[in-house]
Amino acid sequence: MDGxxxxxxxxxxxxxxxxxxxxxxxxxxxxxxxxxxxxxxxNALATQKRPTVIWLEMQECTGCVxxxxxxxxxxxxxxxxxxxxxxxxxxxxxxxxHAAEKAKAExxxxxxxxxxxxxxxxxxxxxxxxxxxxAGKTIRSHLEEAAExxxxxxxxxxxxxxxxxxxxRPNPTGAVGVRDIIKNKPIINIAGCPPIGDVVxxxxxxxxxxxxxxxxxxxxxxxxxxxxxxxxxxxRRAHFDAxxxxxxxxxxxxxxxxxxxxxxxxxxxxxxxxxxVQWNQRTSWPIGAGHPCIGCTEPYFWDxxxxxxxxxxxxxxxxxxxxxxxxxxxxxxxxxxxxxAHAGMTVLHQIRARxxxxxxxxxxxxxxxxxxxx
Amino acid sequence: MTTGTPRxxxxxPWFDVRLPRMRGDITWIYLWGAPLRVSHWLAALSLxxxxxxxxxxxxxxxxxxxxxxxxxxMARFRFTHFLAATVIVFAGIIRVYWLFxxxxxxxxxxxxxxxxRNVHHMFLMLKSYATLDPKIQPHFVGHNxxxxxxxxxxxxxxxxxxxxxxxMYGQANPGGFFYTLxxxxxxxxxxxxxxxVLHHTVAWLYPIFFSIHIYLAIRADYIERAGVVSSxxxxxxxxxxxEEFEDCDLGDHPSVxxxxxxxxxxxxxx
Numbered sequence: 001m002d003g004x005x006x007x008x009x010x011x012x013x014x015x016x017x018x019x020x021x022x023x024x025x026x027x028x029x030x031x032x033x034x035x036x037x038x039x040x041x042x043n044a045l046a047t048q049k050r051p052t053v054i055w056l057e058m059q060e061c062t063g064c065v066x067x068x069x070x071x072x073x074x075x076x077x078x079x080x081x082x083x084x085x086x087x088x089x090x091x092x093x094x095x096x097x098h099a100a101e102k103a104k105a106e107x108x109x110x111x112x113x114x115x116x117x118x119x120x121x122x123x124x125x126x127x128x129x130x131x132x133x134x135a136g137k138t139i140r141s142h143l144e145e146a147a148e149x150x151x152x153x154x155x156x157x158x159x160x161x162x163x164x165x166x167x168x169r170p171n172p173t174g175a176v177g178v179r180d181i182i183k184n185k186p187i188i189n190i191a192g193c194p195p196i197g198d199v200v201x202x203x204x205x206x207x208x209x210x211x212x213x214x215x216x217x218x219x220x221x222x223x224x225x226x227x228x229x230x231x232x233x234x235x236r237r238a239h240f241d242a243x244x245x246x247x248x249x250x251x252x253x254x255x256x257x258x259x260x261x262x263x264x265x266x267x268x269x270x271x272x273x274x275x276x277v278q279w280n281q282r283t284s285w286p287i288g289a290g291h292p293c294i295g296c297t298e299p300y301f302w303d304x305x306x307x308x309x310x311x312x313x314x315x316x317x318x319x320x321x322x323x324x325x326x327x328x329x330x331x332x333x334x335x336x337x338x339x340x341a342h343a344g345m346t347v348l349h350q351i352r353a354r355x356x357x358x359x360x361x362x363x364x365x366x367x368x369x370x371x372x373x374x
Numbered sequence: 375m376t377t378g379t380p381r382x383x384x385x386x387p388w389f390d391v392r393l394p395r396m397r398g399d400i401t402w403i404y405l406w407g408a409p410l411r412v413s414h415w416l417a418a419l420s421l422x423x424x425x426x427x428x429x430x431x432x433x434x435x436x437x438x439x440x441x442x443x444x445x446x447x448m449a450r451f452r453f454t455h456f457l458a459a460t461v462i463v464f465a466g467i468i469r470v471y472w473l474f475x476x477x478x479x480x481x482x483x484x485x486x487x488x489x490x491r492n493v494h495h496m497f498l499m500l501k502s503y504a505t506l507d508p509k510i511q512p513h514f515v516g517h518n519x520x521x522x523x524x525x526x527x528x529x530x531x532x533x534x535x536x537x538x539x540x541x542m543y544g545q546a547n548p549g550g551f552f553y554t555l556x557x558x559x560x561x562x563x564x565x566x567x568x569x570x571v572l573h574h575t576v577a578w579l580y581p582i583f584f585s586i587h588i589y590l591a592i593r594a595d596y597i598e599r600a601g602v603v604s605s606x607x608x609x610x611x612x613x614x615x616x617e618e619f620e621d622c623d624l625g626d627h628p629s630v631x632x633x634x635x636x637x638x639x640x641x642x643x644x
Contacts, residue, residue, distance in 0.1 A: 218557055243438045243447030269566035304567040328578025335582040339589040349506040
């Protein structure tokens with residue numbers, strides 16, 4: 001199976017040409033190439049040797065693996081089983097222990113310089129990285145070793161992107177993303193906690209079709225998926241513009257499917273393909289199901305996007321935590337009250353001073369002597 | 375004066391004891407150029423609009439019932455907010471031009487009154503406000519240094535608001551002009567949510583500044599009688615011949631004629 005092209009491999013497995021082209025069409029559409037590009041994608045994929053994938057799981061919850069397994073694909077089944085040759089994955093491989101490590105080492109040696117490294121999970125850096133070890137070595141050394149011979153690295157999920165929940169304040173293990181450790185390899189971040197499986201598939205297909213990673217935004221996320229904000233693609237956007245907002249999760253407005261802006265939706269600050277690609281075989285997506293976006297494709301979202309049910313974060317240091325706007329409004333009212341008090345006192349003071357001392361304002365003292373108005 | 379009959383005493387309003395006499399040695403001097411005044415009022419107008427439309431965008435208290443297709447409430451508020459934003463940018467461009475073309479009170483160096491002397495005068499201003507004693511207040515032809523610091527702060531704050539505001543504005547069109555111009559901003563502030571928080575924080579500078587600014591301007595007019603409130607409309611204020619100023623030696627200033635609107639020949643401040 002190692003020497004075969006993807007086309008041959010699929011034929012062996014009884015995948016029809018029709019369902020293969022369906023898959024390619026879907027990928028071409030997700031990639032923004034349009035369905036007309038499907039034949040070229042199909043051609044490129046069918047003649048490709050299946051790429052070897054090493055999947056490293058570090059500090060993570062396996063949610064990303066779960067998400068990718070739910071990739072919608074025709075009879076091809078799962079990307080991880082058919083499009084690629086998955087030589088190493090803690091969760092999915094049958095082998096364990098020494099046998100698994102041996103398989104990884106062999107595959108890495110054999111495919112040096114050409115395999116794709118998929119990474120899920122963050123790298124702990126505190127205490128020399130002892131918070132995550134595998135086969136007696138820190139996960140950091142595993143990552144550095146595997147990155148050495150990789151053609152490209154797909155950092156899958158928020159953990160591999162920037163550290164995710166482990167890296168949220170106070171970040172006890174010093175968790176960081178792949179980009180903070182590996183500097184000399186092309187890295188693409190499939191952002192999200194977890195990301196949508198189809199985006200991973202599409203990225204791999206792009207790599208196979210064009211031989212390079214897709215173009216990325218400032219966060220290293222593929223633009224075909226993360227090129228627009230949730231807010232600008234949202235099915236509830238009309239309600240935002242109309243001024244129709246859910247105020248509580250149990251109010252009538254929630255039942256009407258109005259905009260979730262007031263209950264903390266972070267869609268306006270989040271770039272993600274969720275509204276278009278959606279989840280679980282296009283069943284639904286968070287906002288579609290009535291839950292505000294928590295901004296999980298944006299870096300540091302656990303700190304910057306929380307509290308998830310409020311528009312703005314809370315500001316510490318005031319005893320009781322308060323929103324910026326509450327503090328600002330208090331200061332503004334305080335300033336107005338201070339002004340009013342000061343104005344009253346100034347007027348009283350001036351009247352008293354002028355009455356009692358019969359003195360004019362300072363600069364007019366000279367005029368006082370020949371004053372003729374009593 | 376010319377007639378021998380004594381004039382009847384002038385009846386004064388209850389809140390005042392007497393008005394300063396207007397004598398021949400009061401001179402009106404032209405201070406604030408037209409570009410400065412135009413940018414002041416454009417900014418004042420647009421900032422009020424920006425603050426209140428911004429409040430609605432932040433707290434959309436009015437809900438419109440019925441079909442979404444028959445309403446456009448938030449969109450109209452946002453449009454007004456963006457329209458006012460272009461006005462403040464226009465005002466800012468005029469102000470920046472006048473930072474280079476204006477007189478000594480309007481130019482760039484005037485924004486930074488941080489010499490020892492000026493800092494001392496800031497403390498005197500604060501002391502005078504705290505003790506309500508106008509006699510210890512130093513006199514200035516232009517802004518007193520404390521006021522100038524507040525204005526500089528507003529200029530800086532408004533710059534921050536423009537940058538953060540147009541950063542968020544640009545997000546609707548990724549790859550567009552404003553998006554590309556301000557790609558560095560979200561990275562610096564920990565993401566778009568950081569940009570949003572800063573925009574909300576600085577916004578509260580304006581109601582605080584507005585109440586204090588308007589109050590102190592009216593108060594200065596009430597105490598000094600120099601016409602500083604109308605100076606932002608007419609461009610000039612009154613000075614008394616025997617009045618000495620910290621920021622400028624007016625020299626033989628009564629030679630500056632009333633109403634001519636000529637720039638007096640300034641002598642460099644000490």
